[in-house]
Amino acid sequence: MMAGTVNNVVVGSAYTSVGCNRTPHALDWGNNNLVCFAASRAVAVYDPKFAGNHGKILHTLYEHEDRVNCVRWIQDGEFSPEKEILSGSADKTVIVWAYSETSHDVGCQRVSKLIGLDASVNSVDGFYWKYNHNVATVVVAVGGDQICVWLRGGQDDEWKLQQKFSTKPVLMFDCVVNLLQGCEIPLIACAGDDGSVQLFNFQILDKELSCVRTMKIPGHEDWVRALAFTAEDGGDLLLASAAQDTLIRVWRISPESSKDKCDGDKLALQSNQGQFSIICEDELKFKCQLETVLQGHENWVYGLHWQPSELKDGCRKNPLKLLSCSMDKTMTIWGADPSSGIWFDQVRVGEVGGNTLGLYGCRFGNQGTSILAHGYQGALHLWHDIEGQWQPGVVCSGHFDSVDDFIWDCSGDFAITVSIDQTSRLHAPWIQESNEEITWHELSRPQIHGYDLSCITSLGRFRFASGAEEKVIRVFEAPHNFLENFARICHIDVPLPEQSAPQGAAVPALGLSNKPIYQTDGPTVPKNAHSKSDLYAENHFTPTLLMAPPTEETLLQNTLWPEVQKLYGHGYELFSLAADPQCQLLVSASKAQKSEHASIIIWDTSNWSLIGKLEAHALTVSQMAFSPDGQKLVSVSRDRNWAVHEKVQTDEGKFTLKTVAKGSGGSRILWSCHWFPDSRCFVTGSRDKRVIVWEPVADDTLSYRISGQPLECADSVTAVACGPSILPNGCFLIAIGLDNGQIQFYNWTPAPSDSIPQWELLATLNQSQAHHRTVKRLRFRPVNENDASKQTLQLASCGADNTFKIFNLAF
Numbered sequence: 001m002m003a004g005t006v007n008n009v010v011v012g013s014a015y016t017s018v019g020c021n022r023t024p025h026a027l028d029w030g031n032n033n034l035v036c037f038a039a040s041r042a043v044a045v046y047d048p049k050f051a052g053n054h055g056k057i058l059h060t061l062y063e064h065e066d067r068v069n070c071v072r073w074i075q076d077g078e079f080s081p082e083k084e085i086l087s088g089s090a091d092k093t094v095i096v097w098a099y100s101e102t103s104h105d106v107g108c109q110r111v112s113k114l115i116g117l118d119a120s121v122n123s124v125d126g127f128y129w130k131y132n133h134n135v136a137t138v139v140v141a142v143g144g145d146q147i148c149v150w151l152r153g154g155q156d157d158e159w160k161l162q163q164k165f166s167t168k169p170v171l172m173f174d175c176v177v178n179l180l181q182g183c184e185i186p187l188i189a190c191a192g193d194d195g196s197v198q199l200f201n202f203q204i205l206d207k208e209l210s211c212v213r214t215m216k217i218p219g220h221e222d223w224v225r226a227l228a229f230t231a232e233d234g235g236d237l238l239l240a241s242a243a244q245d246t247l248i249r250v251w252r253i254s255p256e257s258s259k260d261k262c263d264g265d266k267l268a269l270q271s272n273q274g275q276f277s278i279i280c281e282d283e284l285k286f287k288c289q290l291e292t293v294l295q296g297h298e299n300w301v302y303g304l305h306w307q308p309s310e311l312k313d314g315c316r317k318n319p320l321k322l323l324s325c326s327m328d329k330t331m332t333i334w335g336a337d338p339s340s341g342i343w344f345d346q347v348r349v350g351e352v353g354g355n356t357l358g359l360y361g362c363r364f365g366n367q368g369t370s371i372l373a374h375g376y377q378g379a380l381h382l383w384h385d386i387e388g389q390w391q392p393g394v395v396c397s398g399h400f401d402s403v404d405d406f407i408w409d410c411s412g413d414f415a416i417t418v419s420i421d422q423t424s425r426l427h428a429p430w431i432q433e434s435n436e437e438i439t440w441h442e443l444s445r446p447q448i449h450g451y452d453l454s455c456i457t458s459l460g461r462f463r464f465a466s467g468a469e470e471k472v473i474r475v476f477e478a479p480h481n482f483l484e485n486f487a488r489i490c491h492i493d494v495p496l497p498e499q500s501a502p503q504g505a506a507v508p509a510l511g512l513s514n515k516p517i518y519q520t521d522g523p524t525v526p527k528n529a530h531s532k533s534d535l536y537a538e539n540h541f542t543p544t545l546l547m548a549p550p551t552e553e554t555l556l557q558n559t560l561w562p563e564v565q566k567l568y569g570h571g572y573e574l575f576s577l578a579a580d581p582q583c584q585l586l587v588s589a590s591k592a593q594k595s596e597h598a599s600i601i602i603w604d605t606s607n608w609s610l611i612g613k614l615e616a617h618a619l620t621v622s623q624m625a626f627s628p629d630g631q632k633l634v635s636v637s638r639d640r641n642w643a644v645h646e647k648v649q650t651d652e653g654k655f656t657l658k659t660v661a662k663g664s665g666g667s668r669i670l671w672s673c674h675w676f677p678d679s680r681c682f683v684t685g686s687r688d689k690r691v692i693v694w695e696p697v698a699d700d701t702l703s704y705r706i707s708g709q710p711l712e713c714a715d716s717v718t719a720v721a722c723g724p725s726i727l728p729n730g731c732f733l734i735a736i737g738l739d740n741g742q743i744q745f746y747n748w749t750p751a752p753s754d755s756i757p758q759w760e761l762l763a764t765l766n767q768s769q770a771h772h773r774t775v776k777r778l779r780f781r782p783v784n785e786n787d788a789s790k791q792t793l794q795l796a797s798c799g800a801d802n803t804f805k806i807f808n809l810a811f
Contacts, residue, residue: 017442023038030082031080034047034370060433060769072086074137084096086139094150096126117144122143126177138151138162142173145150146166146167190225190227191224208534216229226324228304236305246298261271299358300326306321319335322334349390380552397552400800402773402800406796415428416446418455418466420454421452424449448507454573458583462477463564469574480504485545506540542558550640561748570600578633594618597797624636630647666687668687668688686688714737714740716739718739734748745763745764773798792809
C-alpha cells in the first residue's frame, strides 16, 4: 500500500499494529474476505489471508471526530463481495466508505456522512434492495433512545434521512436489517434495554415511501445486546437475539400464506400480537414465533452471527449455524440436529483463566471455516476449522490505548512499544523460506503492568528499561524460551544463554514484578489450601515451542520477560528514559513542577548505582537523546529550554555526565529532540510549531546556535527524528510528527543557496496514512548494510490513536 509520494520519494506502509475498540459490534468480516474493525477514531481494514494467511492491516480510514463504536459491511442478500463499509461513532454520525479490490494502493474513499442521531451511535447496519427499478440502500443506526433510517435511491443518488423514531425511555443497543421473503421489503429489528426487540418495516402509500413501527417482541429478562438475521432456504426469516440474561432466543418470521408476491405499488402495514401483514392487491400476512431458546453461556452474551450460505453444486444452501460470544470468554457455534430439530452447542472455543474480561463481538469467515472475535482488551481471537478440529490462528494485534513510546533493538531486529494500556509489546518480522512477503507480528508481551507505561529505552540486545506512572524504573531481560522461539520465527541467529538462565516469567498474585521461572520449577501447588492468597488466581508460565507468532492467550501468559532490577530515586512518576549506545549509562527523568524534582538522574548500568544528577531544568524533562557516538546527551523540557550534557570520565575510571550548554528553544514547550548522525548538530521540536536545528559555534563545542532558518509547521511539533546516515547529496533526512497526527519528511541542507532551499519537503502522510491523533515518537530503524532485509530505510511511529506503524522509504 502506497502511503505518500512527493519529489520521487515513495513512502509505503510495512506494518500497522492497533487493537480493536472496546465496544460491541466493533468488528465485521465480509464475504470479500476482509475484516474491518474500529480502531480509536478510525476504521482498520485487515486482510487475514495476506501473504499466505500471515495477515496485514491494509488501511486505516479516518474521518470521525470521536471514537468509532461500530462497523458493518453493507450486505446484498446474495453474499456477493461487499463494496461499502458503514462506521458509527461517538460523534453522532455514520460514515459510508467505498472500497474496491483495485484500490489497495489508493485506499478507501468516504462516500457520505449521515447525520440525524442526537446521541453516540451504538450500532449500524445496511442492506441493498431493489426499489423503483433501482438498487436502493437502506441504513439504520441506533443511539441512545433514537433510531434513524436513511435511504439512497440509487448508487449515484444522495442519502436522505427517511425516518427518525424515539424510543423513550428505552435505550437501544443493536440493529439489523434484512429483506422479508416473498415481497422483498426491508425488515428492521432493534434491541433495547427493556428486554424486547422492536420490528420496523417500509410501506408505500401514494408512491410515498415511509418506515413504520411494526411490532414489539418481548421475551428476554435483561438488556438485549445483539441481533442477527438469516434467510432460511424455505423462505422464512430467522432472527436471533442475545441478552444479558445469558440466553439466546431464535424467532421465526414466516408468511401465513403463500399468495402472489406484491408489486410494491400500494403497500400498507397492519400489526397484531405475534403477526403483521403487508396489504397490496392481495394481502400477505407474516407471523413471528419463538423457534428455540439457547442456554449455555455463563455471562452476558454480546455477539451473534449466522454462518453465510454455502455455495454447493451451483446453488446456495444455508447451514443454519449460529455463532455467539459472551463475557464468559467463549465462542459457541449452535446448530439444529437434522433428525430431531433440537438446537445444541456444536463447538465451543475460548480462553481459560487469565486476567482478561470477555468477548464483545464475533463473526464467521472463510465460508464458515473460520471464526473471529474481539475482546475487552482490544485483542482479536481467530480460530480455523482444520479437518474437523478448531485450532487458533495467527491474527493481528495491538494496543488498545495511547502508545507513548517505543525503541528499536540496537540491531534493528525488533521494536518494543509501551502504552498507557499498561503493556509493553515486542514486534518483529515473521520470515518463512516459502514466503517472500515479510509480515510483522507481535511476538512477545514482556511486561503486563498495573500502571500506565510511559517510557522505554534499550540497554543492549534483549534488555530494556521501562518507566510508568510510578517512581520505579524496571529492567527486563529476555528469557531462554523467548530467545528460542524468536530465533525460530524470525530466522535470526541468537546466542542462547546458559540452561540455568530463566525459561520465562510469571506475575505473582496481587504483584507487579515479573518473577523469573527456571527450568526446574514446576506448577506451583499452594502449601496451605486455606491461605488467603489462594483466593486470587495466579498465571503460571508454561514453556512453549512456537513455529508461528503466538496467540493472545500465549502472549498473556507465556511471553513475559523476567524483571532483573528495580531502580529507586525519583519522587514522582517517570516520564522519560535514555541510554547511551555503549549501554554504560542510563538517564531518567520524572514529572516535575519544581526545579528540585526536575533533575536528571544518572545510573551506572554495571552495578545499577546512582552516580549523579543533572540539574539543568525547572520543569518536566519531556525527552532525552544521546548522540550516535555516545559522547553527548541533549534534553528538552516543559520549561522551554534545552540542555547539552557531555560524557566525562571520573578518577575511578567510570563515566558520568556534566552539563556544558543550555539554551532557550522557543516560546512554548519543547516536546522532542534528536541528534544528527554525525553527532555534531541536534534538532528540537516544540509546541510553537517550529523545528530548529542547533549547531556548535565555530571552535567552541560548548555552546550552540540556530543553524539557518527554523521550519514553521502547520501544527505543534511533538516528535522529530533524523535519518541514520547522511544522504548521498550531503543532506540530512528529518522526519517530523505533528499534534494532528500527520508525519512530514524533509531534506535539510547545511549549506543552502538560491537554488537549494534549506528545508525541502519530500513527503507528507495524512491522518489516514499516518496517525489521526498526536504523534508520540518517531525513530528510524537501524540500517545494516550486511543484511539485505535491513537495507530498506524504515521509519516507525507511535501515537495517541493506539497505533504503531512502520513505513518503507524509497528514494
